[in-house]
Amino acid sequence: DASKSLNFIEHIVEEDLGKGFPKEKLRFRFPPEPNGYLHIGHASSICLNFGLGITYEAPVNLRFDDTNPAKEEQEYVDAIKEDVKWLGYEWDTECFASDYFQQLYDWAIKLIEEGKAYVDSQSSEEIASQKGTPTEAGTASPFRERSVEENLQLFQKMKNGEFKEGEHVLRAKVDMASSNMLMRDPIMYRILYRAHHRTNTDWCIYPMYDWTHGESDYIEQVSHSLCTLEFAMHRELYDWFLDQIVDSDRVRPKQREFARRNFSHTVVSKRKLLQLVEQGFVKGWDDPRMPTISGLRRRGYTPESIRNFADTIGIAKRDNVVDVSLLEFHVREHLNKIAPRVMAVLNPLKLVITNYPEGEEEWLDAENNPEDESAGFRQLPFSKELYIEQEDFKEEANRKFFRLKLGGEVRLKNGYIIKAESCTKDTDGNIVEVQCTYDPKSKSGSGTEESLRKVKGTLHWVSAGHAVEAEVRLYDRLFTDETPDAHKDKEFLDFINPDSLKVITAKVEPGLANAKVGERFQFQRIGYFNIDEDSGPEKLVFNRTVGLRDTWAK
Numbered sequence: 001d002a003s004k005s006l007n008f009i010e011h012i013v014e015e016d017l018g019k020g021f022p023k024e025k026l027r028f029r030f031p032p033e034p035n036g037y038l039h040i041g042h043a044s045s046i047c048l049n050f051g052l053g054i055t056y057e058a059p060v061n062l063r064f065d066d067t068n069p070a071k072e073e074q075e076y077v078d079a080i081k082e083d084v085k086w087l088g089y090e091w092d093t094e095c096f097a098s099d100y101f102q103q104l105y106d107w108a109i110k111l112i113e114e115g116k117a118y119v120d121s122q123s124s125e126e127i128a129s130q131k132g133t134p135t136e137a138g139t140a141s142p143f144r145e146r147s148v149e150e151n152l153q154l155f156q157k158m159k160n161g162e163f164k165e166g167e168h169v170l171r172a173k174v175d176m177a178s179s180n181m182l183m184r185d186p187i188m189y190r191i192l193y194r195a196h197h198r199t200n201t202d203w204c205i206y207p208m209y210d211w212t213h214g215e216s217d218y219i220e221q222v223s224h225s226l227c228t229l230e231f232a233m234h235r236e237l238y239d240w241f242l243d244q245i246v247d248s249d250r251v252r253p254k255q256r257e258f259a260r261r262n263f264s265h266t267v268v269s270k271r272k273l274l275q276l277v278e279q280g281f282v283k284g285w286d287d288p289r290m291p292t293i294s295g296l297r298r299r300g301y302t303p304e305s306i307r308n309f310a311d312t313i314g315i316a317k318r319d320n321v322v323d324v325s326l327l328e329f330h331v332r333e334h335l336n337k338i339a340p341r342v343m344a345v346l347n348p349l350k351l352v353i354t355n356y357p358e359g360e361e362e363w364l365d366a367e368n369n370p371e372d373e374s375a376g377f378r379q380l381p382f383s384k385e386l387y388i389e390q391e392d393f394k395e396e397a398n399r400k401f402f403r404l405k406l407g408g409e410v411r412l413k414n415g416y417i418i419k420a421e422s423c424t425k426d427t428d429g430n431i432v433e434v435q436c437t438y439d440p441k442s443k444s445g446s447g448t449e450e451s452l453r454k455v456k457g458t459l460h461w462v463s464a465g466h467a468v469e470a471e472v473r474l475y476d477r478l479f480t481d482e483t484p485d486a487h488k489d490k491e492f493l494d495f496i497n498p499d500s501l502k503v504i505t506a507k508v509e510p511g512l513a514n515a516k517v518g519e520r521f522q523f524q525r526i527g528y529f530n531i532d533e534d535s536g537p538e539k540l541v542f543n544r545t546v547g548l549r550d551t552w553a554k
């Protein structure tokens with residue numbers, strides 16, 4: 001779409017193309033660490049990178065940044081692939097940083113040979129204490145001037161498992177006086193006796209992020225490596241590491257940064273999401289209350305709604321908080337177009353039509369989706385005993401109450417006009433039944449004068465004898481605070497909403513008994529719901545995706 005304005009990353013790409021960078025050499029990547037499930041923040045990065053691939057007809061790699069076996073698992077790799085696919089994107093090549101361990105090791109040897117890396121035998125505390133401050137140069141390690149020979153031997157022994165964890169590290173010899181603290185002889189390798197989900201126990205030294213990321217980009221010939229702002233200071237090191245290995249006839253990757261997205265009323269850090277799972281605040285990574293892609297999927301979100309949301313918020317140069325209600329807006333907008341309308345009563349109140357023949361039933365025509373003609377019609381059973389919502393009836397109410405009250409009239413959606421005549425209460429004074437009369441000539445769509453008569457309210461309902469029971473899971477925000485992880489004196493877990501899940505039993509129209517897991521519906525006048533995977537032949541389970549703002553206009 002030529003009329004679409006470019007974002008600042010696209011401007012950078014355009015500028016490079018303008019300077020003669022060949023379009024066919026453009027390549028992007030999405031580089032998740034498989035230490036958790038993808039969340040809505042990742043969706044921004046996925047849509048950005050894969051979106052660039054689509055715009056420039058360039059390949060996009062899915063790269064697993066798997067250099068920390070202490071936190072990474074195959075389960076996460078599988079979940080990430082499923083989520084990216086579900087969002088609607090196809091990667092060119094599936095890559096793993098761990099596939100480059102040998103190449104990275106060989107390059108590390110080269111750096112040692114050139115006097116640009118050394119084995120430091122101090123503890124991590126000692127090394128940290130020598131870093132200096134932004135205004136004061138750091139102190140050189142006593143091992144900084146080790147001979148190439150000794151460094152090669154020690155590094156070899158590190159690799160061969162001859163030392164304990166923490167005994168030695170490999171550091172790049174850059175500049176202990178740099179104003180950029182990251183340039184003060186950064187660590188390239190550490191010893192770690194942990195089995196890796198792919199390389200198992202082949203390695204007991206693992207490369208650090210900075211040493212791995214740019215070199216991986218180079219190996220894959222990624223042209224533009226996009227990451228979040230916290231890596232802006234790392235760019236100098238990214239470039240320094242590339243300087244050591246780049247060949248002039250190959251593409252030199254370029255790191256550029258965009259702002260990490262935060263979202264109101266939730267957290268999007270895998271570490272914190274893992275805490276929610278492990279401490280049982282939610283039932284798993286795909287709990288419908290989680291801001292994960294798998295949670296949103298289970299909740300009933302569509303890939304389109306997430307992509308539209310990511311497109312709308314775009315990318316930014318500064319960190320900020322995006323209101324989750326914007327995400328809800330997008331799913332509501334999409335489901336309005338595609339979700340069949342059905343009748344479901346969440347808090348049933350018995351309604352008896354006293355002048356309707358006993359034991360009789362009729363089937364009414366109901367439009368499946370006014371937004372989509374091709375969705376057609378279905379038949380709804382109607383009978384003497386129905387259920388309506390408790391909150392749709394009051395004995396007395398003022399003129400603004402466009403629902404049912406004693407002596408008042410409403411239309412039953414797709415059915416008749418009824419008038420409330422009396423009601424019955426239990427010993428506590430709760431209304432347990434409403435008695436009505438109906439106008440037999442007022443049937444919707446029958447074309448009679450009475451059927452066209454306007455009454456103020458239209459209610460949804462189900463036939464008591466035909467309705468099926470369903471468990472309905474009503475989700476609310478997981479946190480009561482807008483920015484749960486932005487408080488100095490409190491932890492994000494202090495803001496957990498104790499009422500984030502309410503389970504009720506609803507009465508739904510009988511056709512829903514055959515609905516399949518994942519199917520989405522609009523419960524008229526209530527909201528959007530989908531069938532949860534816990535549903536089975538004995539039990540129908542719905543998740544509330546999002547509430548409905550508007551009630552029927554007509």
Ligand code: ATP
Pocket residue numbers: 030031032033034040041042044045065226227228259260261262268269270271
């Ligand atoms: P987390 O704190 O959740 O672990 P991360 O950045 O360490 O986040 P990665 O798996 O490394 O997670 O992320 C893969 C890519 O997605 C990176 O390029 C990262 O910058 C981007 N990304 C992660 N979180 C967000 C976010 N909230 N907004 C935008 N991009 C994000």
Ligand code: MG
Pocket residue numbers: 033065
């Ligand atoms: Mg990361």
Ligand code: MG
Pocket residue numbers: 033270
């Ligand atoms: Mg991380």
